[in-house]
Amino acid sequence: MAGLLPGTSRLLRTGMGAAAVGLLLIYNSVDSAPADGSAPGQAAPPAAAAPAVPGGGAAPEAGSGSAPAAPVKAAAPLPRSQPARLRIPQINVDAPFTELTLNAAGQLGAPPPEDKNLVGWYRDGVSPGERGAAVVAGHVDTTKGPAVFLLLSLMLPGNKVEVQRADGTVAVFAVDSVETFAKDAFPDQKVYGRTPDAQLRLITCGGTYDKKRKDYLDNVVVFAHLESSHKA
Template identity: 85%
Template sequence: MTGLIPGPSRLLRAGMGTAALGLLLIYHSVDTVPADGSVPGQAAPPAATAPADAGAAGAAGAAVGPAPAAPVPAAAPLKRSKPTRLRIPQINVDAPFTELTLNPSGQLNAPPPEDKNLVGWYADGVSPGERGASVVAGHVDTSKGPAVFLLLSLMLPGNKVEVQRADGTVAVFAVDAVETFAKDAFPDQRVYGKTPDAQLRLITCGGTYDKKRKDYLDNVVVFAHLESSRPA
């Protein structure tokens, strides 16, 4: 892979500097692989099951556990501030941020593949904690082996995601859902569209690795909302 994230350049450019579409069409591809097409590191982690599956199981007569607790209301959005570090205790993520940029064609460049413990955000998009859908992207693996978002698909609703920010605050997000989408049927508007509050999207690759395409066939997306904030 070239290290670029495919996406309509017109839409990416239209979203620059606005909260209307967050980062628009960025993570349709996020991982780099060796030139021979082999799968780097270990096999891709299992894809997370979408919440709709649980409902289908219940309708089929399978045992259904207690109803989940009511979600914590969203906190008031924060002012814009650059993210500096991402922490997700449940999957042992503790990583610095890098700013993602556009190439001359309007495609978003992926995080540098040589650093396995690094996440990226589009600096002209919504910062984590601001009103809108802020998108954080990371590799599931690289040519050097497993990477920062290897276990992203294993997250569960209610898990916490902490984003340390340059203004001295920590934005705490609560996970609402973890879903897997085929890259050729990615729900752009749902992932990147307007939101009434501060939300977060964590995105990486998942599913089956296609050696011919040198890419994974799916994207794993974690949907979360701002639950609270505190001093760092």
């Protein structure tokens, strides 16, 4: 799913000390649907839909799933360092990072749709492992077929997410919960709000594909906390 995230104010920079900043919306998929109106990447099941971050509405309405469990053994936050590679063994993810930035309208761009095995990180936000909620987005599918976060909705509490960082460390996160939210009732504060420890948010599209909007109606969000770290 290519495109920009819907534009509304977001809390993306909370980990860097900024208050509410206009940003984050991850992929509207406005251009990625085939000409025949079918969902992009026919092999991708609707429930595991393409990557799109919050669609709007700041009301903290929960979607499916329970609220993220309080981290049990949260590790001490790490210094800031750019992420280099994301590995999630349970869903066979091993992908490099690209930096995501905001446009003049405060919208966060999506990773290039040409590369199906690529995840994006908002470079002006919290880095994975740093105190706060780091945001990582990836496509579920594109016009070229299934993409990196196709199976994100199948993750379970306790699953591990590894982020290899530029400083030579690997931040290991443990999944707390996996939730689905309607884009028109996306809980900005819950997903992007300040956190007392190092946390991670993995975001993609989900739910039903709307042929008229050329976009999925929901977002899948994985909530995780930093469990440990080690040298690469």
